[in-house]
Amino acid sequence: MKKLITDKPFVTESGDVIPDPVIAYDTYGTLNDEGDNVIWVCHALTANSDVEAWWPGMVGKGLLLDTSEYFIVCANILGSCYGTTGPADINPQTGKPWLKTFPAITIRDVVNAHEILRKHLGINGIHTVIGSSIGGFQALEYSVMYPDLIRHLVFIASSVRQTPWAIAFNESQRLAMEADASFRNGEPEGGRRGMKAARTIALLSYRSSHAYNLTQKDEDDRTDHFRASSYQEYQGDKLVSRFNPYSYYCITKLSDTHYIGRGRGGTEKALSRISANVLAIGISSDFLFPAADPKLLADIVEGAEYVEIDSLYGHDGFLIETELITSVVKNFWKSKKEENYDKKRA
Numbered sequence: 001m002k003k004l005i006t007d008k009p010f011v012t013e014s015g016d017v018i019p020d021p022v023i024a025y026d027t028y029g030t031l032n033d034e035g036d037n038v039i040w041v042c043h044a045l046t047a048n049s050d051v052e053a054w055w056p057g058m059v060g061k062g063l064l065l066d067t068s069e070y071f072i073v074c075a076n077i078l079g080s081c082y083g084t085t086g087p088a089d090i091n092p093q094t095g096k097p098w099l100k101t102f103p104a105i106t107i108r109d110v111v112n113a114h115e116i117l118r119k120h121l122g123i124n125g126i127h128t129v130i131g132s133s134i135g136g137f138q139a140l141e142y143s144v145m146y147p148d149l150i151r152h153l154v155f156i157a158s159s160v161r162q163t164p165w166a167i168a169f170n171e172s173q174r175l176a177m178e179a180d181a182s183f184r185n186g187e188p189e190g191g192r193r194g195m196k197a198a199r200t201i202a203l204l205s206y207r208s209s210h211a212y213n214l215t216q217k218d219e220d221d222r223t224d225h226f227r228a229s230s231y232q233e234y235q236g237d238k239l240v241s242r243f244n245p246y247s248y249y250c251i252t253k254l255s256d257t258h259y260i261g262r263g264r265g266g267t268e269k270a271l272s273r274i275s276a277n278v279l280a281i282g283i284s285s286d287f288l289f290p291a292a293d294p295k296l297l298a299d300i301v302e303g304a305e306y307v308e309i310d311s312l313y314g315h316d317g318f319l320i321e322t323e324l325i326t327s328v329v330k331n332f333w334k335s336k337k338e339e340n341y342d343k344k345r346a
Helices: 107-121 134-145 164-178 192-206 209-215 227-240 245-256 267-271 292-300 314-320 322-345
Strands: 002-005 022-028 038-042 071-075 126-132 150-156 277-283 305-309
Touching (some): 126 134, 134 245, 267 292, 277 292, 277 314
């Protein structure tokens, strides 16, 4: 992980100021002389800039994010706890951690932070911006906010607007966190029990009932200590061991801000700004962002392609079905190369 220490205040969309934020990021491969062989990966909710760690089998020579051909960039998002400035960091104006006073941020703020990093790295163009879930929110916003930079947009298991369904899941998680008195009182080490409960709520939106019924099935006649219960406990503890509760609360609020048409005259008018080739990928079993959500992008953007993949794993399929996603994206890139070649011949 590398860190860019900025030397200018960052003004959020709402007008709040984050003094001299730090942006944590990882890169893989080599930037070409033209500065445009870039694949920019936008990570999901509690991931980070280390794409190799959370998306195994995708980064490296011969893989989708081919380091022998492309310069891969992933930046940790504002508000997170993996190196980029967030609620657990010290507010230089008070000398204390931001915690619950961290400014409200939007997906557009995250993209503008990406832009600071892009300029720092000397990137002149982005071959592909790719994101899943709230990473898809970022990738889509990037393509609308800076259309001349982006050649291809790959939008996976995401939506053009945070739906009421997804907002409801996030609000239930926040209610669980607020029920934890240590979080409610703003204790620096507080909120862990609340976040554990919140994570177990989120899990129900990430997987399908079929997956739970298959993988957490009890084979005996027990009346307590069920496998599904142990799994929820385990996953809640796993997040507590690696993530900050105040960041978790912040980024669930961040994800709810997403609406591509806000202030732009609506969804269709906003999407008309996109000049990139668009590939939208849905997952048949996705409970959080049903396949109709990403398909809507392809239905609106002229020339966009939509592919639906089958997966047992619901929304988490974007992390697991790497072979399927690799095949779909490579075919998309190939078709666009052939299309451009045919246009030149014509």
